[in-house]
Amino acid sequence: MDADAFRAEFPVCARIAFLNAGSDGPVPTRGAEAAVRQVEHELHEGRAGRPHFERLLGMAGKLREQLAGLMACSPEDVALTRSTTDGVSTVMSALRLGPGDEVLTSDEEHPGLLAPLEAARRRRGFHVRIAPFAELADAIGPRTRLVACSHVSWVGGRVVDAAALAASDAMVLLDGAQGLGAVPTNPHELGCDFYAASGQKWLCGPDGSGCLYVRRHLADELDPPWPNYGSLADPSRPSDLDPHPGARRFDMGLSGPLFAWSLESVGLLADAGLDWVHERGTGLAARLADALAERGLTVSPRGRSTLVSWSSSDPEGDMAGLAANGIVVRYLPGRGLVRASVGAWSNEEDLDRLVAAAVR
Ligand SMILES: Cc1ncc(COP(=O)(O)O)c(C=O)c1O
Incomplete structure (x- = not known):
């Protein structure tokens, strides 16, 4: 382009x-206009019943496809979240780690990773060990069940040696807040199990948007920590708590204006x-x-x-x-x-x- x-x-x-896109990306005109159009539609037509709901579900499906396109993975492996932090929280809450397990993280992590990690540690009683960002792979030990670290460090922009992490037996959760939209982000090539990313930074979407890649077999094994209408296989039987197949079970709700803007922003990057x-x-x-x-x-x-x-x-x-x-x-x-x-x-x-x- x-x-x-x-x-x-x-x-x-x-x-x-x-x-300053590392905090919030610049807003594209076409994203802002799409959000305004959607708000006006809702204002004048009303958020009326089934047609409104179907419209939102359609937008969610398209956005999931677009995001999967950016990551060269299947839409079934992508959850629509509200932020990188939400994605990290989801993984930390869904994984059944406990005493005797170790989570390895680095000395260059953002509060968006460290706070959910600490909250899970307090609930579950696993051990957290911190190693220098550049030495993470060498620091993996026999008790390390999960490595949770940035794909790109927010401190100075170093890129993690994902291949070295993937070569170990530990699961890998990458914080992709400074990755998705900025650098190549193909979870299969990176070899990670989870990739949590933000919509408002390098994807130039609205605040409160994000996504989470989950490796297929893990998605199907893990229970959604915050189930909702859209994350259930059959919302007419909510008490069954039967989660939707794939990563959609980790979705965090629907928003027309947010999806409308996101679709245009991600579409712009794809067009370019x-x-x-x-x-x-x-x-x-x-x-x-x-x-x-x-x-x-x-x-x-x-x-x-x-x-x-x-x-x-x-x-x-x-x-x-x-x-x-x-x-x-x-x-x-x-x-x-x-x-x-x-x-x-x-x-x-x-x-x-x-x-x-x-x-x-
Ligand atoms: C490395 C890193 N992780 C997480 C976050 C938090 O992102 P979000 O606000 O989407 O949760 C940031 C934001 O600056 C970040 O740089």
């Missing part, structure tokens, strides 16, 4: 150097070509990392990803200073780092502006 045409899909990019989106975002990010390092900043260790972090004695102040210059990045509390998120919608001018303002 033509880079300027793609960028023009995101009006915010005309005003500011928007380098996912390989192109990945190549352009990671290529520009590598360029930014080089430019900052050449000018003397300490760039955190990173991989082929869309995140670039650098050390600062006043990260919060630097973020505010950049914002005053129309450049949106974030700082990472407690880490002494400022982080830029570079997407396929970014351009060289955004990067030049950031480099000029960051290097003082």
Whole structure:
């Protein structure tokens, strides 16, 4: 796709150097318009009975297919969640881990993984061990039942050695908040059992959207921790608690405006070509990392990803200073780092502006 045409899909990019998709991606016009159309439809037609419900189910089915297309997996392996955190919570709650079992995680995890992990540990009594992100595979031990870690670290953008994790006997849960939409994310190639991702970040969807890939045999074995109408095989017999086959048993409800926006955002990335989106975002990010390092900043260790972090004695102040210059990045509390998120919608001018303002 033509880079300027793609960028023009995101009006915010005309005003500011928007380098914060690691928190929330830029909103595409077609997503916003679709959400408004859906709200207007509901406003004027009413959310009336069966036709409304069938419409939402149809949208859910299409979105599941689109997301499966991004991950090159079957729609049956994808649950529609509300966030990465929800996906992690689902897995941590569904797995029957207990005393004597160990979950291995890393020193670069987000609260969206650590909080559900800790909540499950308190309920179930398993042991949690923390290893350095880059040494996770070597740290897997005989009691490790699950490795729960980021696909792409939110701290500096390092990419986990998924193949090395997959080579062990432990199950693997990848937190894909900084993965899906940013870098190639094929769960079969990554060899993971679970992949939890966000819709609002690199997929440019609404807040409160996300998905969870679950390896087929595990999906069929695990009970849904929060069953609901759509996650049952037969909602007319709810007390049977018979879950829907596949990952749909982990779905977290229906929303017309949210699905309408998500369908357009994911469709836009698919139209642009996912390989192109990945190549352009990671290529520009590598360029930014080089430019900052050449000018003397300490760039955190990173991989082929869309995140670039650098050390600062006043990260919060630097973020505010950049914002005053129309450049949106974030700082990472407690880490002494400022982080830029570079997407396929970014351009060289955004990067030049950031480099000029960051290097003082
Ligand atoms: C690595 C990582 N995991 C989880 C999250 C939380 O994502 P969500 O808000 O979709 O739960 C984030 C958000 O910044 C993240 O960077």
